[in-house]
Amino acid sequence: MCGISGIIKDKKSNTSGLENQIKKMTVSLKHRGPDNSGIWIDRDSSIALGHQRLSILDLTAAANQPMEFSECKFVISFNGEIYNHLEIRGEIERDCKKKINWISNTSDTETLIRAFEMWGTKETLKKCSGMFSIALWDKSRKILTLARDRFGEKPLYFGWVNKNFVFASELKAIKKVESFQNPICKKALSQYLSVNYVPSPLSIYENIFKLEPGTFVEINNSIRSIDQIKINKYWSIQNLIQKVSSKEINHQNISINELENILFNSVKSQMLSDVPLGAFLSGGVDSSLICALMQKDNLKPIDTYPVGFQDKQFDESKYAKKV
Secondary structure (H helix, E strand, O other), rough: OEEEEEEOOOOOHEEEEHHHHHHHHOOOOOHHHOOEEEEEEHHHHHHEEEEEEEOOOOOHHHHHOOOOOOOEEEEEEEEEEEOOHHHHHHHHHHHHOOOOOOOOOHHHHHHHHHHHHEEEHHHHHHHEEEEEEEEEEEEOEEEEEEEOOOOOOOOEEEEEEEEEEEOOOOOOOOOOOOOOOOOOOOHHHHHHHHHOOOOHHHHHHOOOOEEOOOOEEEEOOOOHHHHHOOOOOOOHHHHHHHHHHHHOOOOOOOHHHHHHHHHHHHHHHOOOOOOOEEOOOOOOOOOHHHHHHHOOOOOOOOOOOOOOOOOOOOOOOOHHHHH
């Protein structure tokens, strides 16, 4: 799962406590990634990045984060998985004029940082198929980029605490920032009581926001409020619908085969892993279909995990057993 966090301290404030701050933020996310903990600090720029790692691709230290390379201008802290990162690697190698000495053969984090170096933010994000929240620090421009996946599967909060810019995978990390006293956001509370959740971009605290799905923002030390931030959209489902609506499929069998191919390719791409894979199987239509597609290309039976209930009205384990 992984957890990311970071802070850009106000230039007027003392940066001596920067290491302590980022360590507290990072440790609070240990439940998201117990395999490794890392921090990166640039005191001259008053910035610190943190990462808690759950190892999925490349289990070695070569894929630990925050990640940087001497020949790259970026530092990255990334939560998630890029399913098509090997295809992106192939594109990088074709486009690059010099040979790339990959540190890791399977790390999607390294693929990302080198892709940002080659194509920039928007073009790289448009190429990515996956679930992610990304923090990318440009060492030369002194700009922090935050990005979130197309549907917002991975969480990312950002905002200000005592004039310091902060971000994290969860609010609990932001609450570890020294002298956190952001009051409850009354607008968010009203929304919560109305619809039973806090809609984006609000969070339950004032001056703390959720980055919306399919967007990225760029932050520097002079930005002090949400009104000064431009929300850049790199992907929109509305645009996608408009493109495909002109492609009419009139025959039912063609539609069914097309849907199966799309679902199969989606499931297959998510089975890229250096650790064992399994699936939750309720016995319902959705999980049964996903498990069937997982099994389709595997000779060895896949591991599935059902949950049963004593109350037979809610128990689907008998259907899971049949599947």
